[in-house]
Amino acid sequence: MSFEQNQHEARQKILKALENQHTTVMFSDSLENEMILNMGPQHPATHGVLRLLLRLDGETIVAAVPDLGYLHRGYEKLAENMNYHEFIPHTDRLDYLSPLANNVAYVLAVEKLAGIEVPQRAQYLRVICAELARLASHLVWIGTMAMDVGAVTVLLWGFREREKIQDIWDLLTGVRFTTSFTRVGGMAQDISGEAIAAIKKFLDELPASLDECENVLARNRIFIDRCEGIGYVSKEDSIAIGLTGPLLRAVGVDHDLRRDVPYLVYDKLDFHVPVYQDGDVLARFYVRITEMRESIKILWQALDKMPAGPIHANKPKQVLPRKEKVYGKMEELIHDFMLINFGINPPIGEVYHAIEASKGELGFYIQSKGDGYPWRLKIRSPSFCNIQSLPMMLQGGLISDVVAVIGSLDPVMGEADK
Amino acid sequence: MKEKLLNKLNALFKEAIESVEEFRGELTLIIKREYLLQTAQVLHDDPELKFDSLRDVCGAERFLPGDRFEVIYNLYSIQNKFRLRLKVHLPENDLHIPTVSSIWTAANFAERETYDMYGIVFDGHPDMRRIYMPEEFEYHPLRKDFPLMGIPGSLPLPRK
Numbered sequence: 001m002s003f004e005q006n007q008h009e010a011r012q013k014i015l016k017a018l019e020n021q022h023t024t025v026m027f028s029d030s031l032e033n034e035m036i037l038n039m040g041p042q043h044p045a046t047h048g049v050l051r052l053l054l055r056l057d058g059e060t061i062v063a064a065v066p067d068l069g070y071l072h073r074g075y076e077k078l079a080e081n082m083n084y085h086e087f088i089p090h091t092d093r094l095d096y097l098s099p100l101a102n103n104v105a106y107v108l109a110v111e112k113l114a115g116i117e118v119p120q121r122a123q124y125l126r127v128i129c130a131e132l133a134r135l136a137s138h139l140v141w142i143g144t145m146a147m148d149v150g151a152v153t154v155l156l157w158g159f160r161e162r163e164k165i166q167d168i169w170d171l172l173t174g175v176r177f178t179t180s181f182t183r184v185g186g187m188a189q190d191i192s193g194e195a196i197a198a199i200k201k202f203l204d205e206l207p208a209s210l211d212e213c214e215n216v217l218a219r220n221r222i223f224i225d226r227c228e229g230i231g232y233v234s235k236e237d238s239i240a241i242g243l244t245g246p247l248l249r250a251v252g253v254d255h256d257l258r259r260d261v262p263y264l265v266y267d268k269l270d271f272h273v274p275v276y277q278d279g280d281v282l283a284r285f286y287v288r289i290t291e292m293r294e295s296i297k298i299l300w301q302a303l304d305k306m307p308a309g310p311i312h313a314n315k316p317k318q319v320l321p322r323k324e325k326v327y328g329k330m331e332e333l334i335h336d337f338m339l340i341n342f343g344i345n346p347p348i349g350e351v352y353h354a355i356e357a358s359k360g361e362l363g364f365y366i367q368s369k370g371d372g373y374p375w376r377l378k379i380r381s382p383s384f385c386n387i388q389s390l391p392m393m394l395q396g397g398l399i400s401d402v403v404a405v406i407g408s409l410d411p412v413m414g415e416a417d418k
Numbered sequence: 419m420k421e422k423l424l425n426k427l428n429a430l431f432k433e434a435i436e437s438v439e440e441f442r443g444e445l446t447l448i449i450k451r452e453y454l455l456q457t458a459q460v461l462h463d464d465p466e467l468k469f470d471s472l473r474d475v476c477g478a479e480r481f482l483p484g485d486r487f488e489v490i491y492n493l494y495s496i497q498n499k500f501r502l503r504l505k506v507h508l509p510e511n512d513l514h515i516p517t518v519s520s521i522w523t524a525a526n527f528a529e530r531e532t533y534d535m536y537g538i539v540f541d542g543h544p545d546m547r548r549i550y551m552p553e554e555f556e557y558h559p560l561r562k563d564f565p566l567m568g569i570p571g572s573l574p575l576p577r578k
Binding site (some may be wrong): 072076078115240241253349352369375 | 441442444446470471472473474476478479481490492496499501503522523524526527528535548549550551552559560564566
């Protein structure tokens with residue numbers, strides 16, 4: 001073996017060892033050697049604790065490896081050790097930008113398992129919750145994404161609008177951030193007239209603000225140049241890698257669970273699923289902007305069509321009684337006691353229920369042994385699956401594209417690291 | 419769709435299917451480990467079935483007598499708007515299963531997670547590392563015999 005070959009092998013070995021030890025390594029002769037750069041987990045553009053290992057050739061990315069696990073909170077293990085009602089507050093913390101949608105997804109799975117049919121009013125209320133959550137999540141996304149590529153104004157505007165949604169959540173659920181608003185078999189409380197008025201006022205004002213945001217970005221040379229053609233994935237690749245949500249619709253796949261596998265009352269509402277063909281960061285921007293306008297449409301319809309009536313299923317063995325009744329009536333007190341202590345005991349079986357959350361397919365897979373707690377609960381979180389496509393999107397790009405691509409994925413680490 | 423799927427699979431490899439279960443309108447196929455790759459390939463390639471999207475892979479411990487573990491594949495067909503669950507049972511003393519990441523790239527992360535949480539080894543996987551827990555961690559936390567509060571001292575402190 002020649003000396004050069006030997007040396008080359010030794011270098012590869014050192015490089016490998018250093019990579020395994022999570023270190024940055026740079027050789028003196030930068031033209032001949034590639035550089036390993038650790039991006040994150042504290043980098044402001046990694047949207048939480050995402051760590052990216054980048055192998056660079058100059059400014060070009062040769063390979064990228066996402067590294068998760070800095071936040072692992074073991075939610076699946078926790079879920080297996082508590083009853084079905086107790087897990088609802090934990091779902092808030094998964095995708096903390098749209099907690100209401102997570103609540104809805106979780107209780108829908110539990111209700112499917114237990115065979116509970118909730119009344120119409122509760123279903124419309126859940127649609128309203130889910131769509132408000134989508135708006136809130138996309139507003140944060142538009143702000144942070146714009147800031148990643150250098151536009152701070154839109155960040156402020158996005159958060160200004162989101163603040164209004166949180167005021168609505170305050171009226172609707174009593175809290176601004178971690179809502180825990182749904183219950184198995186119904187909602188925590190009915191929507192008040194004040195909350196309806198606040199939503200209507202907000203919906204009146206939002207389109208103008210959206211136009212404002214879109215105009216300031218979509219007519220901006222710098223924004224377009226930093227987004228167009230960046231982070232491209234093909235249609236086949238995105239399906240193979242399991243992308244869902246706006247990312248999949250940005251490559252021309254017409255897929256939306258709200259329409260394809262209707263849940264709640266989405267089949268009674270009229271909306272359009274935006275599909276763009278380019279598969280780059282700019283297409284994802286347009287998909288989300290259009291989706292927000294569709295959400296406004298859905299919200300108006302849901303508010304108009306929402307019937308009066310109860311918001312809880314009449315199944316006292318499985319649905320928690322109202323607190324005011326617990327205090328005064330023996331029957332309800334017993335049911336409350338049994339449900340809190342022994343849980344709802346769904347039959348033996350397994351179900352998977354997914355909703356179209358703001359980031360893609362959010363699904364809960366639950367195995368029940370007939371006990372009060374789930375035997376196995378698996379969260380199919382969209383961020384986790386979407387992050388998997390990062391190497392594909394980044395390869396061959398420049399290092400300045402990394403922030404734009406991560407921004408366009410809209411990952412939330414609470415969900416990816418679970 | 420369901421009849422078409424079952425007819426097709428029965429015609430191709432009847433011996434692969436251990437049982438078919440239906441609960442709340444969801445279809446679960448339990449297949450033998452030897453036939454996993456073959457079945458997956460057919461489900462993915464067949465122009466009528468076309469389960470082109472693998473949504474999730476997860477492991478679970480079984481509460482019934484028999485094999486201790488199972489691996490669950492959650493498939494979705496965008497064309498047919500149909501979901502299917504594949505299941506493979508694994509005995510405790512032989513936790514090896516072929517990877518499907520050559521058929522669906524999406525299996526990569528999900529199989530790593532299953533490996534991390536249950537210790538099920540996916541043969542032929544391109545990058546079989548832990549995904550959440552540190553590499554030095556000896557246990558598989560989602561197994562039922564791992565306590566909820568953790569094992570004291572099981573997480574090594576960072577090296578100086």
